[in-house]
Amino acid sequence: EVQLVQSGAEVKKPGESLKISCKGSGYSFTSYWIGWVRQMPGKGLEWMGIIYPGDSDTRYSPSFQGQVTISADKSISTAYLQWSSLKASDTAMYYCARLGQPLLGWFDPWGQGTLVTVSS
Amino acid sequence: EIVLTQSPGTLSLSPGERATLSCRASQSVSSSYLAWYQQKPGQAPRLLIYGASSRATGIPDRFSGSGSGTDFTLTISRLEPEDFAVYYCQQYGSSPTTFGQGTKVEIK
Numbered sequence: 001e002v003q004l005v006q007s008g009a010e011v012k013k014p015g016e017s018l019k020i021s022c023k024g025s026g027y028s029f030t031s032y033w034i035g036w037v038r039q040m041p042g043k044g045l046e047w048m049g050i051i052y053p054g055d056s057d058t059r060y061s062p063s064f065q066g067q068v069t070i071s072a073d074k075s076i077s078t079a080y081l082q083w084s085s086l087k088a089s090d091t092a093m094y095y096c097a098r099l100g101q102p103l104l105g106w107f108d109p110w111g112q113g114t115l116v117t118v119s120s
Numbered sequence: 121e122i123v124l125t126q127s128p129g130t131l132s133l134s135p136g137e138r139a140t141l142s143c144r145a146s147q148s149v150s151s152s153y154l155a156w157y158q159q160k161p162g163q164a165p166r167l168l169i170y171g172a173s174s175r176a177t178g179i180p181d182r183f184s185g186s187g188s189g190t191d192f193t194l195t196i197s198r199l200e201p202e203d204f205a206v207y208y209c210q211q212y213g214s215s216p217t218t219f220g221q222g223t224k225v226e227i228k
Contacts, residue, residue, distance in 0.1 A: 044208065044219055044220070044221045044222050045157075045165065045208055045210075045219040045222075046219070047216055047217050047218070047219070059215075061216045062216065063216075095164055095165070097165075100167075100170060103215075104153070104212040104213070104214070104215060104217055105170075105212050106155035106167055106170040106210065106212060107155075107157075107165070107167065107210070108167035108170075108176060109167070110164040110165055110166070110167075111164065112164055113164050
């Protein structure tokens with residue numbers, strides 16, 4: 001079974017750094033792009049960026065370029081999303097998902113989500 | 121970027137009724153690269169349809185997708201209790217990929 005399992009919920013203060021993870025299993029992790037999607041409380045879905053774990057080729061949405069860093073460690077089949085300095089407005093649920101085709105595709109399956117809360 | 125507008129915002133229906141959800145794009149979506157997702161409270165989205173009309177693995181045949189160009193439709197032929205949820209469309213024909221704002225299907 002293809003599965004993406006994300007790290008647990010985080011509570012952080014403004015200005016702190018954070019790295020959340022997404023571990024893939026049941027398929028060749030290096031052969032599919034992985035994307036990250038933000039969902040702010042009570043809102044819709046926003047694409048943040050994608051990474052190809054095979055060579056770490058990374059693309060960002062213009063809205064998130066410079067705000068986050070996406071990376072991957074193919075040796076442990078894990079993708080990451082990180083912030084160097086969190087803001088209250090980063091409070092959201094973050095999902096990773098596998099792309100159904102290279103670069104631009106549908107997302108399937110999805111991880112269970114990681115809730116990030118940023119509050120002083 | 122392509123803006124997707126979903127309508128209606130909320131659809132109030134009874135179990136057994138037919139649901140018709142619309143997704144309209146601000147520009148033509150190339151190759152009918154449009155997907156639909158279902159999201160229930162507290163859960164991650166689940167892929168229903170990709171390529172405008174292809175059902176994802178394990179999706180019941182009461183879900184169907186249609187359309188091309190700028191107008192796409194998700195139809196649920198007979199609503200089951202588990203179908204009451206929020207539905208999102210996504211275009212992946214041009215970068216950046218974008219999502220609609222969602223349609224909530226609620227029990228009348």
